[in-house]
Amino acid sequence: LAKTTQPISMDSYEGQEVNITCSHNNIATNDYITWYQQFPSQGPRFIIQGYKTKVTNEVASLFIPADRKSSTLSLPRVSLSDTAVYYCLVGDHQAGTALIFGKGTTLSVSS
Amino acid sequence: DVKVTQSSRYLVKRTGEKVFLECVQDMDHENMFWYRQDPGLGLRLIYFSYDVKMKEKGDIPEGYSVSREKKERFSLILESASTNQTSMYLCASSLATSGGTYEQYFGPGTRLTVT
Numbered sequence: 001l002a003k004t005t006q007p008i009s010m011d012s013y014e015g016q017e018v019n020i021t022c023s024h025n026n027i028a029t030n031d032y033i034t035w036y037q038q039f040p041s042q043g044p045r046f047i048i049q050g051y052k053t054k055v056t057n058e059v060a061s062l063f064i065p066a067d068r069k070s071s072t073l074s075l076p077r078v079s080l081s082d083t084a085v086y087y088c089l090v091g092d093h094q095a096g097t098a099l100i101f102g103k104g105t106t107l108s109v110s111s
Numbered sequence: 112d113v114k115v116t117q118s119s120r121y122l123v124k125r126t127g128e129k130v131f132l133e134c135v136q137d138m139d140h141e142n143m144f145w146y147r148q149d150p151g152l153g154l155r156l157i158y159f160s161y162d163v164k165m166k167e168k169g170d171i172p173e174g175y176s177v178s179r180e181k182k183e184r185f186s187l188i189l190e191s192a193s194t195n196q197t198s199m200y201l202c203a204s205s206l207a208t209s210g211g212t213y214e215q216y217f218g219p220g221t222r223l224t225v226t
Binding site: 034036041042043044045046049087099100101102103104 | 115146151152153154155156170201203214215216217218219220
């Protein structure tokens with residue numbers, strides 16, 4: 001399973017765009033990249049998943065360069081309610097293996 | 112909507128007690144997972160199951176066992192609770208993979224305190 005590295009914490013202000021980068025140098029051919037969000041006292045919640053290039057949904061965008069050794073979660077115009085821990089996961093979903101959660105990035109949004 | 116429920120939000124047990132944490136999902140998911148979450152350590156996988164009566168060890172299975180007699184229910188068992196098992200326990204479920212989106216749905220968690 002590919003190991004991921006992401007910043008421990010980030011700070012931002014309301015209305016700004018936040019980009020969280022995750023490094024996964026040993027990503028395998030069948031691995032997908034998935035991001036989860038977790039609020040205090042709640043279980044993590046799926047945000048977005050991608051394999052290559054760019055994926056966008058109503059919540060975020062995920063940018064994956066051609067070599068797939070890193071990925072960037074982009075949150076447009078964050079608000080106070082985006083304060084949470086964000087986890088980057090890499091896994092071979094085809095094989096049905098369990099995903100591994102790292103320590104995540106704690107994002108703090110201030111007014 | 113997928114719903115994953117856990118039997119208790121808060122639980123206090125004494126050292127040496129046998130503890131059962133129950134998890135039920137209502138979406139006919141094949142895969143189910145048990146994690147524990149501790150400050151500064153993130154989520155760590157204890158056990159997972161990809162079918163009834165099947166189980167696989169995760170990163171930290173020591174001191175735990177699991178049971179999956181029915182597809183919708185996955186139980187985590189602490190045979191003899193110890194204080195270092197004080198933690199937040201999270202259950203999750205997902206479909207078997209077929210490429211594309213692979214999303215784990217989490218329950219609200221059980222905060223277990225062992226005294």
